[in-house]
Amino acid sequence: MYERFFQKLNESVDLTSAEKEIITHHLQPKRLRKKQYLLQAGDVCKAIAFVEKGALREYSVDENGNEHVLQFALEGWLISDLYSFITGEPATYNIDALDDCELVLLTKSAQDEILKKVPKFETYTSMQITGAYLAMQKRVNAMISLSPEQRYQNFINLYPNIARRVPQHMVASYLGLSPETLSRIRKRIATAR
Amino acid sequence: MYERFFQKLNESVDLTSAEKEIITHHLQPKRLRKKQYLLQAGDVCKAIAFVEKGALREYSVDENGNEHVLQFALEGWLISDLYSFITGEPATYNIDALDDCELVLLTKSAQDEILKKVPKFETYTSMQITGAYLAMQKRVNAMISLSPEQRYQNFINLYPNIARRVPQHMVASYLGLSPETLSRIRKRIATAR
DNA sequence: AAAAAGCATTGATTTAAATCAATCGTTCGG
DNA sequence: CCGAACGATTGATTTAAATCAATGCTTTTT
Numbered sequence: 001m002y003e004r005f006f007q008k009l010n011e012s013v014d015l016t017s018a019e020k021e022i023i024t025h026h027l028q029p030k031r032l033r034k035k036q037y038l039l040q041a042g043d044v045c046k047a048i049a050f051v052e053k054g055a056l057r058e059y060s061v062d063e064n065g066n067e068h069v070l071q072f073a074l075e076g077w078l079i080s081d082l083y084s085f086i087t088g089e090p091a092t093y094n095i096d097a098l099d100d101c102e103l104v105l106l107t108k109s110a111q112d113e114i115l116k117k118v119p120k121f122e123t124y125t126s127m128q129i130t131g132a133y134l135a136m137q138k139r140v141n142a143m144i145s146l147s148p149e150q151r152y153q154n155f156i157n158l159y160p161n162i163a164r165r166v167p168q169h170m171v172a173s174y175l176g177l178s179p180e181t182l183s184r185i186r187k188r189i190a191t192a193r
Numbered sequence: 194m195y196e197r198f199f200q201k202l203n204e205s206v207d208l209t210s211a212e213k214e215i216i217t218h219h220l221q222p223k224r225l226r227k228k229q230y231l232l233q234a235g236d237v238c239k240a241i242a243f244v245e246k247g248a249l250r251e252y253s254v255d256e257n258g259n260e261h262v263l264q265f266a267l268e269g270w271l272i273s274d275l276y277s278f279i280t281g282e283p284a285t286y287n288i289d290a291l292d293d294c295e296l297v298l299l300t301k302s303a304q305d306e307i308l309k310k311v312p313k314f315e316t317y318t319s320m321q322i323t324g325a326y327l328a329m330q331k332r333v334n335a336m337i338s339l340s341p342e343q344r345y346q347n348f349i350n351l352y353p354n355i356a357r358r359v360p361q362h363m364v365a366s367y368l369g370l371s372p373e374t375l376s377r378i379r380k381r382i383a384t385a386r
Numbered sequence: 387a388a389a390a391a392g393c394a395t396t397g398a399t400t401t402a403a404a405t406c407a408a409t410c411g412t413t414c415g416g
Numbered sequence: 417c418c419g420a421a422c423g424a425t426t427g428a429t430t431t432a433a434a435t436c437a438a439t440g441c442t443t444t445t446t
Binding site: 060062066068069070082083086122125126129130132133134136137139140141143144145146173174175176 | 255262279334369
Binding site: 360361362372373375376377379380 | 392394396
């Protein structure tokens with residue numbers, strides 16, 4: 001159980017099987033059907049979710065009711081509203097399943113317990129957050145310095161698997177474009193070769 | 194010496210004066226004149242800089258030679274090309290001084306030494322990186338979900354002191370707008386009241 | 387003190403993306 | 417299996433930002 005989770009964890013930290021045991025004990029599995037919410041804006045984010053299987057999206061809803069995709073998560077990724085998770089404030093983002101999902105949940109108290117018993121776990125956490133920060137920074141840089149077409153090219157180079165698995169209009173949203181514009185960009189790219 | 198640095202550090206971690214002593218020993222002060230580089234793209238980022246006094250900007254240069262401001266740093270902020278710092282790869286961003294600056298530098302080896310001798314320091318580091326991640330995430334959300342005018346309003350609410358101290362065209366760049374557009378947005382806002 | 391550089395503003399024009407609208411194919415649910 | 421919802425595409429139009437260009441003001445530099 002939790003194969004992918006431990007596989008990923010292993011990339012950051014070496015663990016004895018006793019330590020794995022302890023960690024396993026604090027995790028909980030969760031299944032989600034396509035379209036179900038993992039988190040709704042307004043609720044408190046009680047857990048960080050690791051994706052064993054499936055795909056999810058995190059998004060905000062603006063004053064006009066339009067959705068804006070902040071993040072995708074496929075197998076091996078973590079997803080949460082981290083601010084809400086840390087502070088206990090209501091979440092500002094929604095998270096829902098794009099496919100049937102198998103998740104591994106890590107609650108705040110579980111995290112505290114694990115850190116107490118397996119301090120090495122901290123390494124995993126901080127590597128994850130550092131990676132997430134660097135990725136966000138790159139994305140901001142792309143937003144302010146690349147054309148929409150370049151951003152899309154960049155996106156499919158970086159995340160070809162996401163591009164394959166999620167509806168195109170969500171990719172458009174992630175890139176800050178209208179679905180029509182992305183469709184035309186793709187057409188332009190396709191005919192240009 | 195390093196007043197602001199320790200003041201900030203104190204907000205995350207309680208330190209004995211012995212511990213402060215140890216840390217001080219590993220820091221180095223650096224002065225920078227206005228317009229001087231702290232880091233140039235292509236060089237390796239050897240240190241994380243804490244701003245005791247002054248203002249800096251971090252920016253990328255695109256294929257057309259246009260500069261795009263990724264970040265500002267005023268008193269109390271940290272600035273670096275974190276990816277380059279961690280990996281030792283050449284930096285992709287430039288950092289220069291917008292005013293005469295007094296900085297506190299923390300090199301990789303200094304960080305390692307401090308962490309060895311004062312493990313609590315890790316708390317500071319991870320709080321900083323978490324805060325930086327959350328800020329970046331908010332910025333991405335603003336980029337994909339707010340109008341240019343809303344983004345500017347949001348910016349001056351969030352960072353009134355930056356808006357006061359840096360040239361307007363750099364704020365425009367930070368927001369992903371042309372200087373002319375920001376000028377017109379400000380005019381619109383001013384006359385609308 | 388004069389010259390130059392940097393910066394913000396304003397106007398005119400161009401350009402690209404958003405929006406509005408319709409169609410077509412696919413998949414999903416009853 | 418059929419109807420409805422969803423998604424992608426395409427065309428026509430509107431809208432907003434970028435670009436080009438000029439001016440005036442302020443701050444630096446010589």
